[in-house]
Amino acid sequence: MKTGLFMLFAGIIYVLLNDSLLFLSIKRYLRTRLFRGIFWLHTLLFVAGFVVYHFLMPRLKGPETYYWIGEGISVFLLFYVPKTCYLLLQGIALLLKKFTGSTKVSRILQYTAVCVPVFFFGLILYGISWGRSDYKVEQVDVVIPDLPDSFNSLRVVQLTDLHLGSCGRNFKGIAKLVERVNALNPDLIVFTGDMVNNFAEELEPWIEKLRGLHAPLGVYAVTGNHDYGKYTRWESEAAEKENLKRFFENMENAGFRMLNNANVPLVEGQDTVFLCGVENWGLPPFPQIGDLQQALESTEGHVVILLSHDPSHWRQEVVNYPVALTLSGHTHAMQMGIRIGHFQWSPSQYIYREYNGLYHENGHQLYVSRGAGFIGIAGRIAQRPEITLLELNNRQ
Numbered sequence: 071m072k073t074g075l076f077m078l079f080a081g082i083i084y085v086l087l088n089d090s091l092l093f094l095s096i097k098r099y100l101r102t103r104l105f106r107g108i109f110w111l112h113t114l115l116f117v118a119g120f121v122v123y124h125f126l127m128p129r130l131k132g133p134e135t136y137y138w139i140g141e142g143i144s145v146f147l148l149f150y151v152p153k154t155c156y157l158l159l160q161g162i163a164l165l166l167k168k169f170t171g172s173t174k175v176s177r178i179l180q181y182t183a184v185c186v187p188v189f190f191f192g193l194i195l196y197g198i199s200w201g202r203s204d205y206k207v208e209q210v211d212v213v214i215p216d217l218p219d220s221f222n223s224l225r226v227v228q229l230t231d232l233h234l235g236s237c238g239r240n241f242k243g244i245a246k247l248v249e250r251v252n253a254l255n256p257d258l259i260v261f262t263g264d265m266v267n268n269f270a271e272e273l274e275p276w277i278e279k280l281r282g283l284h285a286p287l288g289v290y291a292v293t294g295n296h297d298y299g300k301y302t303r304w305e306s307e308a309a310e311k312e313n314l315k316r317f318f319e320n321m322e323n324a325g326f327r328m329l330n331n332a333n334v335p336l337v338e339g340q341d342t343v344f345l346c347g348v349e350n351w352g353l354p355p356f357p358q359i360g361d362l363q364q365a366l367e368s369t370e371g372h373v374v375i376l377l378s379h380d381p382s383h384w385r386q387e388v389v390n391y392p393v394a395l396t397l398s399g400h401t402h403a404m405q406m407g408i409r410i411g412h413f414q415w416s417p418s419q420y421i422y423r424e425y426n427g428l429y430h431e432n433g434h435q436l437y438v439s440r441g442a443g444f445i446g447i448a449g450r451i452a453q454r455p456e457i458t459l460l461e462l463n464n465r466q
Contacts, residue, residue: 092157136236201449209461220340256459264399268300292329329345352379383396399438399440403453404417
């Protein structure tokens with residue numbers, strides 16, 4: 071409760087301070103009472119939004135909770151990131167003018183103070199609207215020296231972190247996602263966790279569409295931390311267990327075969343590769359339900375591909391076992407960052423050592439997908455949602 075009140079007052083103070091400084095900066099352009107009234111009305115709406123959020127959100131315990139949280143956070147970022155950028159750049163321009171007397175540099179910064187916020191406004195607007203379903207196919211070549219020749223050029227599509235409760239029932243992206251995946255003609259489709267935010271029913275509107283995913287070697291999945299429904303308050307332990315049972319039923323109805331600390335042989339001719347999957351295993355506070363030893367039973371002497379939602383599991387445990395390739399998600403690459411050629415940056419790198427892309431460690435390989443869905447922010451900022459196409463070979 072104290073944390074909630076602190077966040078409420080911090081948010082209100084931030085909005086009022088930000089808009090007061092902005093008003094002082096641009097009031098000469100707001101010459102009429104109408105424009106000034108509109109300016110302060112929009113401030114009042116955001117303050118009211120913080121109050122409503124504080125008192126209403128704890129009462130929302132259904133699938134719509136994360137949807138409305140995401141929409142609210144997105145609208146807030148859309149308006150206040152550009153405004154804060156403007157104020158910071160204007161402040162720097164004023165300080166330079168005062169201490170250096172250089173009007174030229176100050177004037178350039180003032181122009182920049184207008185252009186940069188406009189850029190960020192457009193970037194965020196795109197990310198929380200059309201960008202939600204602007205899927206990028208990341209094609210990744212993975213060399214596994216011991217891979218049997220029969221499996222050379224095996225095409226594996228990885229999907230992860232759809233968080234269907236964040237989408238809204240009118241979201242067109244899932245149908246588009248299924249179409250894009252099938253167009254890649256994968257041999258195998260895997261999903262590495264967090265299909266929902268909390269509730270099994272989040273999946274139900276999308277069962278028929280997801281059932282449209284097809285691959286000759288099958289469609290498999292594991293659980294992520296959100297799939298267990300741990301981020302809400304249940305009326306009873308029985309209700310929580312029933313939700314999880316219903317989740318697994320919905321996943322099967324959607325065409326996914328769950329690998330809950332289990333494995334399945336993939337057979338091509340006389341060659342076999344094992345696909346293994348563990349339930350969620352993450353560093354605290356995330357649950358450690360996965361049982362890697364159980365998942366690897368009877369796989370000795372074969373190439374193993376492991377599905378494990380949280381990439382933390384790889385370095386903490388998986389690298390001690392004969393697992394050639396691990397596929398993970400979970401990080402979302404924080405749904406924001408920069409990707410230019412081989413250069414990439416995301417706040418996620420300060421939390422996860424492996425957060426996006428292909429990693430190597432003593433003959434082991436890990437691929438971390440930034441995911442196809444979203445949570446918190448209702449979209450992605452310069453981090454397009456991902457469909458991963460991995461092509462496996464035993465030589466470069």
